[in-house]
Amino acid sequence: MDHHPLMSKPPRTAISPTREEDYPEWYQQVIKAADLAEISPVRGCMVIKPWGWAIWENMQSALDAMFKATGHENAYFPLFIPMSYLEKEAEHVEGFAKECAVVTHHRLEPAPGGGLQPAGPLEEPLIVRPTSETIIGAMYARWVQSYRDLPILINQWANVVRWEMRTRMFLRTTEFLWQEGHTAHATEAEAWEETRRMLEVYADFAENHLAMPVIKGEKTAGERFPGAVSTLTIEAMMQDRKALQAGTSHFLGQNFSRAQEIKFQDQNGREQFAWTTSWGMSTRMVGALIMTHSDDDGLIIPPRLAPRHVVLLPIYRNDDERAQVLPYCESLQAELRRQSYGGKPVQVLLDDRDLRGGEKNWQHIKRGVPLRAEVGPKDLAKDSVFLARRDTGQKQAIGRAQFVAEVPQLLAQIQQGLFDRALQLQRDHSRPIDNLDEFREFFTPRDAEKPEIHGGFAWCHWSDTADAATDELLKQLKVTVRCIPLDGDSEPGRCLFTGQPSARRVVFGKSY
RNA sequence: CGGGGCGUGGCUCAGCCUGGUAGAGCGCUGCGUUCGGGACGCAGAGGUCGUAGGUUCAAAUCCUAUCGCCCCGACCA
Numbered sequence A: 001m002d003h004h005p006l007m008s009k010p011p012r013t014a015i016s017p018t019r020e021e022d023y024p025e026w027y028q029q030v031i032k033a034a035d036l037a038e039i040s041p042v043r044g045c046m047v048i049k050p051w052g053w054a055i056w057e058n059m060q061s062a063l064d065a066m067f068k069a070t071g072h073e074n075a076y077f078p079l080f081i082p083m084s085y086l087e088k089e090a091e092h093v094e095g096f097a098k099e100c101a102v103v104t105h106h107r108l109e110p111a112p113g114g115g116l117q118p119a120g121p122l123e124e125p126l127i128v129r130p131t132s133e134t135i136i137g138a139m140y141a142r143w144v145q146s147y148r149d150l151p152i153l154i155n156q157w158a159n160v161v162r163w164e165m166r167t168r169m170f171l172r173t174t175e176f177l178w179q180e181g182h183t184a185h186a187t188e189a190e191a192w193e194e195t196r197r198m199l200e201v202y203a204d205f206a207e208n209h210l211a212m213p214v215i216k217g218e219k220t221a222g223e224r225f226p227g228a229v230s231t232l233t234i235e236a237m238m239q240d241r242k243a244l245q246a247g248t249s250h251f252l253g254q255n256f257s258r259a260q261e262i263k264f265q266d267q268n269g270r271e272q273f274a275w276t277t278s279w280g281m282s283t284r285m286v287g288a289l290i291m292t293h294s295d296d297d298g299l300i301i302p303p304r305l306a307p308r309h310v311v312l313l314p315i316y317r318n319d320d321e322r323a324q325v326l327p328y329c330e331s332l333q334a335e336l337r338r339q340s341y342g343g344k345p346v347q348v349l350l351d352d353r354d355l356r357g358g359e360k361n362w363q364h365i366k367r368g369v370p371l372r373a374e375v376g377p378k379d380l381a382k383d384s385v386f387l388a389r390r391d392t393g394q395k396q397a398i399g400r401a402q403f404v405a406e407v408p409q410l411l412a413q414i415q416q417g418l419f420d421r422a423l424q425l426q427r428d429h430s431r432p433i434d435n436l437d438e439f440r441e442f443f444t445p446r447d448a449e450k451p452e453i454h455g456g457f458a459w460c461h462w463s464d465t466a467d468a469a470t471d472e473l474l475k476q477l478k479v480t481v482r483c484i485p486l487d488g489d490s491e492p493g494r495c496l497f498t499g500q501p502s503a504r505r506v507v508f509g510k511s512y
Numbered sequence B: 001c002g003g004g005g006c007g008u009g010g011c012u013c014a015g016c017c018u019g020g021u022a023g024a025g026c027g028c029u030g031c032g033u034u035c036g037g038g039a040c041g042c043a044g045a046g047g048u049c050g051u052a053g054g055u056u057c058a059a060a061u062c063c064u065a066u067c068g069c070c071c072c073g074a075c076c077a
Helices: A023-033 A050-069 A090-099 A133-143 A188-208 A255-260 A284-293 A319-337 A357-367 A377-382 A400-428 A436-443 A468-477
Strands: A037-039 A046-048 A080-082 A102-110 A116-128 A152-161 A175-185 A215-218 A230-237 A243-253 A263-265 A271-273 A275-282 A310-314 A348-350 A371-375 A384-389 A395-399 A430-432 A457-461 A480-485 A505-509
Touching (some): A023 A284, A023 A357, A046 A050, A050 A152, A050 A175, A090 A255, A133 A152, A133 A275, A175 A188, A188 A215, A188 A230, A188 A275, A230 A400, A230 A480, A230 A505, A243 A255, A243 A284, A275 A284, A310 A319, A310 A357, A319 A371, A319 A400, A371 A400, A377 A384, A384 A400, A395 A400, A436 A468
Parallel strands (some): A430 A457
Antiparallel strands (some): A037 A046, A080 A116, A102 A116, A175 A275, A243 A275, A384 A395, A480 A505
16 A cells, blocks of 8 residues: 555554564564463463463363263363373374473472482383373273273363473463363274264364364374374464464274273173274464454454453543443443353453553453443433444444344354454465466465465375375475365365375465 | 574663663653543653673673573474
C-alpha cells in the first residue's frame, strides 16, 4: 500500500515485528503481549501465566470430556521410570535415550567448598518420563490375565521431560504438559479401531474447538513414534505455511506387550499378547492456537477456548458518570452471563480497573478476547453498547437487548470465521505438484539468508522407496512428508522422485 | 552438539572500537490536567553493566573461562 508523504504513517500494529517482517520473533512477541507465558530461570522450561494456563485448562476440559465420552478413565502413573524399563523395547530406547533426564542420587549434602553436592547414589538410575509406555505397560502386565480384563482404556494428564537441543515456547519445551492415553486390547482390529477413534477425537477437537483445520494421515516409517507399528497424525498449517504436528495416535501392535509381557488367556484358553495403543496431545496446542489465528495486533482466541468471551469496558469521565455507567455494566454482565455458549455460561469480564480506556482496550486486543464492548454515557442514552470483534476488527453500535440475545450466535460466528479463514490459508497454499522443478521452486525461499514466508503443502505422488538423491533433495529443502492422508481421493500415479508407482498423493511440507 | 547474534534499571537499547564517577526512550510511583483507539505536564524511585577469574593506578569497555537467551542446522509433540 502506498502512503502519501503528507498522510499519516501506516497504521501502527500492536505487535512488532509483524508476521511478514519476522515470523519467529512475532510469535515470541505475541506470547509476551498476551501475557501467556515467560521463559523461566530453568533452561528450556517456561512459566505458564494465568492467561495461558486458562486457555490450556479449557483445552484440557474439552479433551477430557471427549475422552470420557469415548469410554476412557483417568489415572496417574509415576514421574520416575526405572532405567531398565526403557531398555525393554529396542526402538523405543533408541528414540528416547538421547533426550532423557536421569536421576542418579536421592540426597544432597554440604559440599566441601560450600554449597551442596549430590549424595546417596541410586542403585538403579531413574529417568524422568519422556512418555509413559513402559511404566504403564509394566502395570498393565500385572492387571491383565484374562481376555475379560480387556480392554483397558486409561488416560493420564501429566508433565513429561524431553531434553531437547533447542526449545521454543509452547512448541518445544524441555518440560511440557500433555495427556497420554494408553490402551490395551484383545484383538488387533480393536486396537486399530481405538487408534483411529482417538485420531478422530483429536481432529474433532482441533477443528471444532481450536478452529484449526487439520489433515489426518499416517506418518511414514521415518517419522513414526519409536516402537510403534503405525503413527497417525493430524497436521495443521501455520500462518508461515509450515506444518505443525498437532496430535498423534499410535498403533503399537504387540511391540510393547511382547517387551513387557502384557499377556492374557483368550476364550480358547490360549495365551496371547495384548494389542496396545497410545495417543497424546500437548501444550504445543497453545502454540498451534497462536500461530493459526493471531494477527499483527496480537493473540486471537477462538471463542470455544477463550477464558473470557466478552470484556466490558466502562467509559466515564467523572464520578457522576461512573455512578451511572458501572451499574449499567454490572447488570449487563449479569445478563450476558445467563447466556450460554458451547454448553457453558458466557464468560464476561467487567474491566473497571483505574486505567485509561485506550490502554485497557489494547490490553484486551493483545490478549485476544473475542468481543469487547465499550459502554459509556452515549451508549447508556441509547441503551446500547459499542461492540468490537477481535477477529475482524469490525466495530458497531448494537442495542443492549440485541447484544445479549445474540451473543451466543456472535461467538459461534467468530468461531466459524476463524476456522474458515484458517482453512482458506491452507487451501491457498496447498497444491498438487508433479514436476521436480516446481517442487524445488515451491520450497526454496527467495532470500536464503532471511527466508521469507513461502511454500506450503505440496501434494505429490511418492513411492516410499529408499533413494539417496531424493533424501538429499528433501534434506536440502528442509522438507519432509508430513503424512499420507487418510481421506480424499486416492488416484494412483507415478512417484515425483523415482517414477515408481504410487498409490496416492502424500503431503510434503516444512515442519516445526 | 556445530554456525551466527546478543546479555547494561521492569522492557527496548546507546555507551565498548580508543579504559577515567552509568545514559536514553518506554514502563513504574506521586500530584494535576485528561479520558469513546495506545494522553500530557511537573516531581520522583529504580542498575555492584549475566557470572567468575585475569590485565591495569583505574574495567560496562581489554583478555580468558563459564552460564543463559535468540536465530540457523542436526533431533523432536
